Amino acid sequence: MTQTVPAQARRVPRIRLGMVGGGQGAFIGAVHRIAARIDDQYELVAGCFSSTPEKSAASAAELGVGRAYGDFAQMAMREARRKDGIEAVAIVTPNHLHAPVARAFLKRGIHVICDKPLTATLPEARKLAGAAADSDALFVLTHNYTGYPMVRQARAMTLAGELGEIRLVQVEYAQDWLAEPIEQAGNKQAGWRTDPAQSGAGGAIGDIGTHAFNLAGFVTGLELEALAADLQSFVPGRAVDDNGHVLLRYRGGARGMLWCSQVASGCENALRLRVYGSRAGIEWAQEEPNALWVTPLGRPRYRLSRGGAGTGLEAARLTRIPAGHPEGYLEGFANIYAEAARAILARRDGAVPDPAATFPGIREGLEGVAFVDACLRSSKRNGAWVALAL
Amino acid sequence: MTQTVPAQARRVPRIRLGMVGGGQGAFIGAVHRIAARIDDQYELVAGCFSSTPEKSAASAAELGVGRAYGDFAQMAMREARRKDGIEAVAIVTPNHLHAPVARAFLKRGIHVICDKPLTATLPEARKLAGAAADSDALFVLTHNYTGYPMVRQARAMTLAGELGEIRLVQVEYAQDWLAEPIEQAGNKQAGWRTDPAQSGAGGAIGDIGTHAFNLAGFVTGLELEALAADLQSFVPGRAVDDNGHVLLRYRGGARGMLWCSQVASGCENALRLRVYGSRAGIEWAQEEPNALWVTPLGRPRYRLSRGGAGTGLEAARLTRIPAGHPEGYLEGFANIYAEAARAILARRDGAVPDPAATFPGIREGLEGVAFVDACLRSSKRNGAWVALAL
Amino acid sequence: MTQTVPAQARRVPRIRLGMVGGGQGAFIGAVHRIAARIDDQYELVAGCFSSTPEKSAASAAELGVGRAYGDFAQMAMREARRKDGIEAVAIVTPNHLHAPVARAFLKRGIHVICDKPLTATLPEARKLAGAAADSDALFVLTHNYTGYPMVRQARAMTLAGELGEIRLVQVEYAQDWLAEPIEQAGNKQAGWRTDPAQSGAGGAIGDIGTHAFNLAGFVTGLELEALAADLQSFVPGRAVDDNGHVLLRYRGGARGMLWCSQVASGCENALRLRVYGSRAGIEWAQEEPNALWVTPLGRPRYRLSRGGAGTGLEAARLTRIPAGHPEGYLEGFANIYAEAARAILARRDGAVPDPAATFPGIREGLEGVAFVDACLRSSKRNGAWVALAL
Amino acid sequence: MTQTVPAQARRVPRIRLGMVGGGQGAFIGAVHRIAARIDDQYELVAGCFSSTPEKSAASAAELGVGRAYGDFAQMAMREARRKDGIEAVAIVTPNHLHAPVARAFLKRGIHVICDKPLTATLPEARKLAGAAADSDALFVLTHNYTGYPMVRQARAMTLAGELGEIRLVQVEYAQDWLAEPIEQAGNKQAGWRTDPAQSGAGGAIGDIGTHAFNLAGFVTGLELEALAADLQSFVPGRAVDDNGHVLLRYRGGARGMLWCSQVASGCENALRLRVYGSRAGIEWAQEEPNALWVTPLGRPRYRLSRGGAGTGLEAARLTRIPAGHPEGYLEGFANIYAEAARAILARRDGAVPDPAATFPGIREGLEGVAFVDACLRSSKRNGAWVALAL
Ligand SMILES: NC(=O)c1ccc[n+]([C@@H]2O[C@H](COP(=O)([O-])OP(=O)(O)OC[C@H]3O[C@@H](n4cnc5c(N)ncnc54)[C@H](O)[C@@H]3O)[C@@H](O)[C@H]2O)c1
């Protein structure tokens, strides 16, 4: 017998999602789609997946997405007019397009879920920040590593003072996929990332340095006072940096180092954060994301496990399966979507959003681009200390 | 402009999926749902989520599933009659219900995706195997650990002879969640698992020993000749084993040990397989599933990384994101669903299924229940060697 | 100015040590010599290093040892007569010589530091146990793994009840150096180890199985009730087992598994012990000996570090350098010598020995040989449960 | 029968060793003594163990050392006059004494084995370098981490070009033992290390930064072009730095970062080196010294094991025991003594020294002090790039 279900317990309708970028052969668009699906709160109904209508349509067909657009501006306009138009858009194009695309949707009140870095240039970032401020729509930046439960756990412990006064931040993000000049051999993702016109003037520092910088700030809550950067471009003919060494000074006295590299042979996606305070440290590595090491002064180091004993609410609310059943990158990414969904649904209902829902937004995006800008300025001035030009 | 999409490139309609079990508060049903969603090839449209109509309906409402049933037999009957009825059903009830539920759907030609162990008793398993043989429908058993890409890699290497002649199998599956008598305190999952009427006569040996046994067989391709088991029940008042030690003799001369435990304090979900051949060994641990260690004789041990260098097609085809971006339990589970989808869609089209599509089925299910049966018989006879009664 | 030193604070004269075995090209003799030197409490003054006088003399010359003998019986006799004769002898010959050599020295009141296994046969072991009982001299068996500080820590915690009631013992010792028939290619160490006349009827089970068995007993304090063994000889033409699988039943209800192998491709010296009790577990691996993992039920697992926070007196007294400065195999071995020195010096002075000084002795040696004997008996009876014939 | 040994095969007499520093309660002196003993090539016969004659004599008595001195100058003079005087002296005093003590022995032709940093100040270092150049005696600096076999392996591979062109050096040395102001609570080792008069103007940067810097140079063979340093003193009231962040520029284009800390809560002795070249990287951590990770571009990462397959002669010649039998800090330290012994014995015989014998010397010492000096200068100038003032 098919049951009649009482109205109040019914599932709320899925958030109608659009996507710009993420066409055939693209990397992160597919990740966003999985992330949006995992918790079943979004439905992808429209997209401008590529820069040409044909390709966009082909992608849409493959994905079973009903409404394909050949131009993001059109998409924003038309979707805004439909009764069943998208409520949110995921922006997964190369960097230089984030700003124009985002503005097109923001000004129509469509929530934006944009990948990082916020924009290719600092002026653009500032302008976009203004647009976001002027819009009723939400702005979500997929600094996805902040979605890992054990990163949330680290943040909770750090902010609660369990580490004592924070002294040291060591953050690094090492890859090797650009160790050779594959942009000259036609690799698509490498192509635009090493083209300042599309990527911004920063190379590795923008592509992954921003993740590292954001992660450190997210976990510690510290604000940067100044940095000194030494950027390098090791691969002959490369137009942007592919490695960066940065010294960090945070307000309040904490000091740090940030290393990012796309030429560290043998490193895959080695984002790692270590924070040491006067009473304890924490250590987390993205490649083993289910563990958070706590290293207290004068007590044995211990391993907090996602879903396991000793782990708090901040991690638990983003945890789907028990300890020992590893969650990974896609689930971490999905957590950003889940947090965003809480905020979006609250807006839909005119409700007060869940105060626990946390995700990076326009502010973090602006800081990230200002971080890249500062690194470039410092490096040009031979590693002089500079502040973020927020 | 909304594009018209050429028909041939269109996405095939999602597989209409039903579910039996997996109601509110259930464990693995939610996992199946995520697994089915990750690659967007299924749509959950009907369910009998609980043993009472009210609860089933409440779950359906929460999940946004249109057709809720209060009885699986009704569900099978009605869905079979609908033009838009389900094509496959996921069975995620306690063990003793697998057989009756599966038979109800099989006999109506609805594909079955059933969780392990196949059944609670060996006679039931045999009967179900008969029913599966008699049905046109597919039978998929979610021994999900076989879905991990690096398990596929291990299997490919082993079957290709890269380990030489296999000598040794060391497999273990250690948990601690039943280290105390939580079944007496009302824990739902512990409750039925320690009740022979619902779980079968095996406790840990059935619940997780079957996974370990299946994994070893999957990776090595070896067939068991005999086993000798020493099962224990450590927690006072427990009606089933909560720990098992098993010696293994495989046809062809390989020997092994299997340990499963639900009382190993501090162990979360520590499924681990090690296989050693005359030329090399492999080591894999479920809690770090993205790595496969290869340990050649006379050469340094190396780490194959999911998505990384040196990893073959068998792993690559089940890999969504690049090396260093960890995939986890849910993706491994989703791989079983993806493999099943390949087979189901081929059936839908009357096409020849992709020969690479690999998933555990009725045979593995029968072997698993026969394994439990053999362990119980051996243990009762003080660890005598017994063969599987297939 | 050269100082006159007050008599009472003077260093006691070093223990005069002799050695039987350990000539040129031998393995463990050199280890014993380093172990004896590390804490500077022994002086090697005499030796019968090989079975021929010439080789023995050549070894002595190379080592700078004054008194070289060509025959251990002569050595025992002559040294016993000298005023400055040796006080202790290290026996590092192949197994079948342990008994005659040890008896020769014991009966003259010279302390014996003998390597494992105690003897090649059980009757010999019993006879030697009698000789040890009849002698005033000490008998020290170099089950060197018991000398690791973190093994002492594990033992202290286990005996103090920190693990609760012990339920499970998982111990394994995997090597690969006999994965091929190197005894047929002239390898000296492989040669006698695979010759039952020199090694005893056990192969891997005697050579390393005894270590594993001893370690488990040392840490848990448990006594074996019965075992069931399945021994294999994988390498064609090999006269002894090279792999063993053993089920263990301890008095009081604990159960266990022991695996030893010398054909596990890619394993170096992988002795590993895991013990799980009702409240916590411990995990220790010889290849990373400075760490002891404690895995409490319901709390995060933590890493005790040799010399580090949370480590007790039992480990501290055998620790030379601070945490983070790894000690290794030689220091663990030296700890057996250091413990023996405490006992030997107490005997020299007629003093009461330090009650903390702990080392394996004749009892453990007898148990080890009885363990091998039981494994062989069980394996011959197809894995029947047998008790140690102590 | 006691053998007569042919003269030519006789062991050479041990090197007569003296020690300055290393009295009761001292740290590293005891390590030097064990290191000197492990391979049995030294005999400690004289010492000025403390600054007062009484304490020196008490230490000598405890150690069983015959000749105790109350003053290092006297010791140098008297020992030089004896026919059986020391051939080499180990200097293990606080830093500020290294120079005067070393000069006293060097000028009498006694070989010096001096701990690091070479001196407390750069002028002293230069003066000592002059004295060493003027002396016939050898100068050995115990940058002991260069003695680890797998560090030798790393160096051999790097120098042989197996990494390709070196791009990146990441080196760090983190401890936590000075995370609190224990110098104010009477800790001896902390006391002098935080007193610029005894330690030099550098704190952590001198104490452990020099090790890190030396290790990077040893393994890569690179020469520093310039550095930029940000030193901190986190613990209130501390007179020297306790943490340092340094950017490195090597000649030829390699770039690096160096982090040293004595306030990184939960870190024990975490010296770690990573070097990435255009073809491969290597990773080594002192706390697991028996492993060297090689991370080739485009191939799986592998683990070289001390004594194991794939490890070359440079490691093998400093290896005592087989793979899987861990050697540690003391053996690494002993390797420096063993290398020094090769050079000293060659001098004794007027022979050409073994060209393979490698140990840090006066040049490395001078570089280390110049490194500290440069860090201090740079840090005072707000992280300006400075060169070493060699
Ligand atoms: N969060 C992360 O960890 C992460 C990881 C990878 C990429 N990213 C970011 O995601 C973005 C995309 O990176 P990627 O690696 O997926 O790049 P990609 O080159 O693989 O994909 C870019 C997509 O944008 C499409 N596109 C280009 N111009 C367009 C236009 N005018 N209209 C519509 N679509 C257009 C392309 O056709 C392509 O499908 C970048 O900003 C990048 O920094 C973030």
Ligand SMILES: NC(=O)c1ccc[n+]([C@@H]2O[C@H](COP(=O)([O-])OP(=O)(O)OC[C@H]3O[C@@H](n4cnc5c(N)ncnc54)[C@H](O)[C@@H]3O)[C@@H](O)[C@H]2O)c1
């Ligand atoms: N593959 C794996 O690794 C894995 C992991 C966990 C569980 N499992 C298996 O999945 C199955 C379920 O385990 P679980 O832990 O999720 O159990 P659970 O107790 O959490 O869930 C069982 C569900 O079945 C429902 N149910 C019971 N009787 C029913 C009926 N007559 N009709 C419809 N629904 C009914 C219950 O209401 C509940 O929702 C078991 O067979 C178990 O062995 C497999």
Ligand SMILES: NC(=O)c1ccc[n+]([C@@H]2O[C@H](COP(=O)([O-])OP(=O)(O)OC[C@H]3O[C@@H](n4cnc5c(N)ncnc54)[C@H](O)[C@@H]3O)[C@@H](O)[C@H]2O)c1
């Ligand atoms: N504790 C451990 O971990 C460990 C490790 C290795 C070996 N062992 C034990 O040490 C013993 C020796 O093993 P090994 O690997 O060093 O063997 P080996 O073959 O390397 O050395 C044996 C030595 O004994 C000498 N020898 C033989 N007959 C002799 C005689 N009649 N008189 C004097 N010397 C004689 C040989 O000349 C040789 O020098 C064995 O009992 C073995 O089980 C223990």
Ligand SMILES: NC(=O)c1ccc[n+]([C@@H]2O[C@H](COP(=O)([O-])OP(=O)(O)OC[C@H]3O[C@@H](n4cnc5c(N)ncnc54)[C@H](O)[C@@H]3O)[C@@H](O)[C@H]2O)c1
């Ligand atoms: N290689 C390494 O890794 C390492 C490790 C620790 C220390 N060190 C170095 O070793 C040296 C000693 O450090 P430590 O930690 O052992 O210090 P410590 O304070 O423990 O020992 C110093 C010793 O020098 C003695 N001493 C002081 N003045 C003396 C004098 N005038 N004559 C004779 N002896 C005198 C003291 O009595 C004491 O015994 C330092 O230079 C330090 O940097 C090196």
